[in-house]
Amino acid sequence: MSDSGAVLSPAPIAPVPVAEIAPRRSWLEFDWGEIWRYRELLYFLVWRDLKVRYKQTVVGVGWAILQPFMTMVVFTLFFGKLAKIPSNGIPYPIFYYAGLLPWMYFSNAVTSTTSVMVQNQRVITKVYFPRLILPLASVVSGLVDFAISFIVLIGMLVYYRVEPRVGLLLVPALLLLAVATALGTGLWLSALNAVYRDVRYVIPFLMQFWMFASPVVYPSNLVPARWRWLYDLNPMSGVIDGFRWGITGHGEVNGFYLLISCAAVLVLLLGGLVYFHRMEDIFADVV
Amino acid sequence: MSETVIRASGLSKRYRLGSKVRYRALRDTLTDALRAPARLWNRREGGSKPFFWALRDVSFEVQAGEVLGVVGRNGAGKTTLLKVLSRITRPTGGRAQIRGRVGSLLEVGTGFHPELTGRENIQLSAAILGMPRRELVKRFDAIVDFSGVESFLDTQLKHYSSGMQTRLGFAVAAHLDPDILFIDEVLAVGDLEFQRKCLGKMGEVARDGRTVIFVSHHMNQIRSLCSRCLWLDRGSIREEGDTQTVVAAYESAVLSGEAHVADSKKVQLYQWEITGSQGQEDHRIEQHAPACFRFHAFLPKPIVRGVLGIHLDDELGRVIWHLDWSFTNLEAGPCVFQVRFPNLPLRPGPYMWRGAIFDGGEWSEIQSLIPPLIMATQPIAYTQANFHSILDLPFEIEVRSDNSLETSNQPSHSSLPAMERP
Numbered sequence: 001m002s003d004s005g006a007v008l009s010p011a012p013i014a015p016v017p018v019a020e021i022a023p024r025r026s027w028l029e030f031d032w033g034e035i036w037r038y039r040e041l042l043y044f045l046v047w048r049d050l051k052v053r054y055k056q057t058v059v060g061v062g063w064a065i066l067q068p069f070m071t072m073v074v075f076t077l078f079f080g081k082l083a084k085i086p087s088n089g090i091p092y093p094i095f096y097y098a099g100l101l102p103w104m105y106f107s108n109a110v111t112s113t114t115s116v117m118v119q120n121q122r123v124i125t126k127v128y129f130p131r132l133i134l135p136l137a138s139v140v141s142g143l144v145d146f147a148i149s150f151i152v153l154i155g156m157l158v159y160y161r162v163e164p165r166v167g168l169l170l171v172p173a174l175l176l177l178a179v180a181t182a183l184g185t186g187l188w189l190s191a192l193n194a195v196y197r198d199v200r201y202v203i204p205f206l207m208q209f210w211m212f213a214s215p216v217v218y219p220s221n222l223v224p225a226r227w228r229w230l231y232d233l234n235p236m237s238g239v240i241d242g243f244r245w246g247i248t249g250h251g252e253v254n255g256f257y258l259l260i261s262c263a264a265v266l267v268l269l270l271g272g273l274v275y276f277h278r279m280e281d282i283f284a285d286v287v
Numbered sequence: 288m289s290e291t292v293i294r295a296s297g298l299s300k301r302y303r304l305g306s307k308v309r310y311r312a313l314r315d316t317l318t319d320a321l322r323a324p325a326r327l328w329n330r331r332e333g334g335s336k337p338f339f340w341a342l343r344d345v346s347f348e349v350q351a352g353e354v355l356g357v358v359g360r361n362g363a364g365k366t367t368l369l370k371v372l373s374r375i376t377r378p379t380g381g382r383a384q385i386r387g388r389v390g391s392l393l394e395v396g397t398g399f400h401p402e403l404t405g406r407e408n409i410q411l412s413a414a415i416l417g418m419p420r421r422e423l424v425k426r427f428d429a430i431v432d433f434s435g436v437e438s439f440l441d442t443q444l445k446h447y448s449s450g451m452q453t454r455l456g457f458a459v460a461a462h463l464d465p466d467i468l469f470i471d472e473v474l475a476v477g478d479l480e481f482q483r484k485c486l487g488k489m490g491e492v493a494r495d496g497r498t499v500i501f502v503s504h505h506m507n508q509i510r511s512l513c514s515r516c517l518w519l520d521r522g523s524i525r526e527e528g529d530t531q532t533v534v535a536a537y538e539s540a541v542l543s544g545e546a547h548v549a550d551s552k553k554v555q556l557y558q559w560e561i562t563g564s565q566g567q568e569d570h571r572i573e574q575h576a577p578a579c580f581r582f583h584a585f586l587p588k589p590i591v592r593g594v595l596g597i598h599l600d601d602e603l604g605r606v607i608w609h610l611d612w613s614f615t616n617l618e619a620g621p622c623v624f625q626v627r628f629p630n631l632p633l634r635p636g637p638y639m640w641r642g643a644i645f646d647g648g649e650w651s652e653i654q655s656l657i658p659p660l661i662m663a664t665q666p667i668a669y670t671q672a673n674f675h676s677i678l679d680l681p682f683e684i685e686v687r688s689d690n691s692l693e694t695s696n697q698p699s700h701s702s703l704p705a706m707e708r709p
Binding site: 123129 | 402411417420
C-alpha cells in the first residue's frame, strides 16, 4: 500500500488513495477503474443535461417527439409522395421515422459532444475528474430522447399493424453501435474543438453531409453494389439499415456489411480515445 | 507522529507562450506549420524560446495535519502549483505523490448551473467536487444551514443575488470532507460577515487536523491559518519555513519601495530610512521596540511657517495614525524630518507612511507630496489566530476570583500580581 512511513502508522480502515502526479509516459495509459469510481459524477452530469435541456420551453420533453415526428412528416411528403423514393414496401411514415430515430440520436449526440469540453471549460479548469466523463455523459443523455421518441414508433407500428418480430432484439445492439459511433466521433471533435474553434462551424455541414451518406431518406439498396463496402464504412448506414430491418422485416441486413461497420466503429472509437486521452492533459491549459 | 502526505520533487510546468492565448484557429496552426522551417532556422541561430516556466523545480513535503501557506506575487506560479497538485493539469517535469482523498477549492460554486435550483446545484456541485452521494445526504441540511438560503432552495440559481450564489458555493465547499484540501483565495468574497464566517470555518478545518495548502494574498489570513509557508517567486521556491519568518521576508521584499523623487519645485524627498531598536534592517521594525523614521529632503526655496503632515495607513488604506506638525521656517537646502516612537503598538503586517509638507504662506497649495513609503513589521512575539484588531497595545491584564467581595465592594487592583505582556 505504502512505500514509506507505513511502519509507524496503524492499518488504515479504508484504503488511502495515492495519487501519482507526473508527466505522462505513454498515451496509452488508461485508468478504466477511475472512470468507474466517478460513475456517480457521470450520473449527475446526465441528470443535469436532462434537467437543463428543456428548461424554459413550453412544449418541454415534447420536443424529443416533435423533432423526429415533424421531420418524418416532411420527408414523407417530399421524398416519399413527391419524389417517390422507394421504401422497399415499408409505409413511408415508418420507413422515415425508423431511419430518423437512430440518425437524430447520432446527430444530436455528436453535436452536443463536440461542444461539451468548451461548455464545461470553467469546471475543467477548476477541478479534476477524468475528462472522458464529459463526452460519455453527453452521449448517454441523448439516449433518453431516443427512448421517448421510440415510444411513438411503437404507437406507429401498432397503427400500421406491423407485427412485432424477433428482429427487434437486434435494436439494442444496433443502438449500442450508434452510441459507439457517436462517442468515437464526439471524442475526436470535442478534443479538436477545445483547441480549434473552427470545428463548431464544420459541424452543421458535416452532419448534413453525413446524413446523405447514410440511408436516412433513401434505402441503401439504391447504392451500387461495387460501392457498398465503401458505403458501409460509415457505421450509421449499418445501424439505420439494421434498424429498419429489425423493426419491419423489410429490406436486408448483410452480415458482412455490418461487420465492416463494426470494424469502422472500432477504429474510430479507439482512435478517438487515444486522441482524447492525449489531449486530456492540456484541456485545462488550452480550453 | 507525522506522516508525509504530499511529497513533491522537482515539479515543473512549462507553457508555450502561444498556447496561453485563449484558443487557436486552425488557420494559426497552418501558418505555424508553414513557418516551421523558418523557426527551425531561428532556433539554430539561437532565437528566442517561446516558453514560459510557470513552475520550475519545486520540491517540498507536507506532513499530515499541516496547514501550508503559499505566498508570492501574481504570476509567481501559486495557482499553477495547486492545479498541478490537484491534477487539473499535468506537470512538464518532476513528480508528486499525494496520499489521501483530495479536494480542491479553486473557485466558489464550481459546476453551478444558472438554470437549476439551489437544491439541484448543491447536488451537482457536490458531485463535481467529489463528495459521495451518501455523504451529501448526511450533510445536506448543514450545507443549507450554513448558506442561509433555505427559503430559496427551490428557486433557480439565476434569480439568486451574487452574494447568495457565493454563500451557497462556499457552503458546499466547506462541507467537503477530504483528507487534503487545496484552497485558492476563495475567501476574499462575499460581504464582511460572510467572510468572517468563512474564515472561522477555515480555521476549524485547519485545527481539525486536515492537511491544507492555502494560497492567499492576505498575509493576515496566512498568518492566522498556516503553520508553515512557501514563498514562490517566478515559479521557484524562494523561501520555505515557519510562517512568521517567510511572510515577514516576503512582505519586506515585496512592499519595500524606494522613495521615488517627487517632482516639486518646493520640496524634494530623496531618501528615507527606518531605524528600530536594532536598527539595521530596512523597512522592518520590531513590535514594541522604539522606532525612528527619518525623511531626508531638499528644499530649493526656504519654507515659511511650514506644516509637516504624516499619515500611517494600513493595508486597506485606513488611516491609523495622523499628525500635523507646524514648524517654523526652514532654510533652503537639505533638511531632515524625524519622527521617533518609543513604542509602536502595531500588529505585524504591511503599513504605509505618507508625508506631505505644506507651506504655511500658501496654504491652499500642497507644495509637495512625499510618495508612499511602505514598511513591514518584524514580529517578535505573536499569538496565532488573533490578528483581527489593528493595534497591538501593550497591556496588563488580571483575571481572578474576587473573594474580597464579601468584605468590600471595591475590588483592589494594587495587591494582585499582574500579567504583563512580553
